[in-house]
Amino acid sequence: MEENKIVFKVRQEDEGLKLRAYLKKVQRLSSRLIKGAALSGRLEIDNKRVKLNHIVKTGESVSLNLIKEESQNIEPEKMDIQVVYEDKDIIVVNKQPGIVVHPTRSYPNGTLANGIIYYFRKKGENCIVRLVSRLDMDTSGLIIVGKNQFAHMCLARDMKSKNFQKSYIAVIHGKMDDEEGTIDLPIYRNKEAGIKRVIDERGQKSVTHYKVMDNFKNAQLLRLTLETGRTHQIRVHLSYLGHPLYGDSLYGLEDDSQYIKRQALHAYGLKFPHPRGDRLMELKCDIPQDILDLINKIS
Structure with a gap:
């Protein structure tokens, strides 16, 4: 496969579709991408430029040139x-x-x-x-x-599929009731409150899964994965439950500046399908030093 092109091979069951429908329904490309690629001449079948009303045939190679100004x-x-x-x-x-x-x-x-x-x-x-x-x-x-x-x-x-997963670690005040669980509480933005979000039945469905990774005197290290991706989701959910993040000046209950200068939240893991569809990516990064220092202080 050429690095600057995406190539799709038309299967027998897809024969007879117009190219536009083939790219949208079978290959799940967006209408915007399809239209833009067609207008700029970046769509080809068997190395020949074609229009979107072309009827695809079994075995044809549909290529999308990724290079654009x-x-x-x-x-x-x-x-x-x-x-x-x-x-x-x-x-x-x-x-x-x-x-x-x-x-x-x-x-x-x-x-x-x-x-x-x-x-x-x-x-x-x-x-x-x-x-x-x-x-x-x-x-x-x-x-x-x-x-x-x-x-x-x-x-x-x-991002909406189960194969796409964002994982975080956080250090919270107090201790959760259970070692692991799911927080399913709607998050709402009251425009009068600026950037701050609240738990409110008028809000969007928001789901956070958590697991306790370590216990300290009056704190815990949590691993969290997001099922939804609302603004400030983890911070709002944990603060509402009475366990705000250390260092969270917006949703926290006290001044934690002697421990850490920002909220103790780190997006350490990602799992997602590669755009070319050939593998599931799984990436991680280390916990930053300021959170490690915080853990040492409260241990």
């Missing part, structure tokens, strides 16, 4: 980017605490995206930053970026 209004900035995994389609980085993921009005530069753009340009790659996942400024850990439109589309689509 694109730009992004993000200034490249030299930064220490910790790359955990990278190939032609994706890059996974270990974000450090205190770094905003993407430029905003309050943080126009110095973000992870600025650093990744610099990294791409230094390597001679004309990629833009297509974030698949995001983390709060003071949450550390793994973030996936799609290096082309196809990869980003596949990963965004598959």
Whole structure:
């Protein structure tokens, strides 16, 4: 398989479909990707450009060229980017605490995206930053970026599948009632409260699975996996149960600055299908030093 192309082989049971329907229903590509690829001449069958009303036949090779001209209004900035995994389609980085993921009005530069753009340009790659996942400024850990439109589309689509799993570790005040369990509580954003979220029946369904990994005097180390991905989900759920994260200035109950300078939350694990569909990726990164220091202080 050519690195800059995705090739699909038409099966007998799919013969007779129009190319548009074949790509959408069989290969599960987005309408936006299909339309854009057709308009720019990046779709071919057996090395010949075709239109979307072409009727596919058994054995034909449908190819999608991933190379396209694109730009992004993000200034490249030299930064220490910790790359955990990278190939032609994706890059996974270990974000450090205190770094905003993407430029905003309050943080126009110095973000992870600025650093990744610099990294791409230094390597001679004309990629833009297509974030698949995001983390709060003071949450550390793994973030996936799609290096082309196809990869980003596949990963965004598959985030809702059981094969896509995001795992975190957190240090909480107090102790959970059970060693493992599921928190299923709706999270609501009251616009008058700014960025803060609350548990409210008007909110979106939010599900967090947890398991106690270690016990301390009046604290615990938890491993958590998200079934849904709401903003501040872990922080809101645990705070509501009376077990806020150490260092959480927004949802916490006390000043923990003598222990840690940010919320003790780290996205340490990712499991997801690779966009090319040939393997299930499983990546992990180490617990950062400030959380290790916190554990030593409270042990």
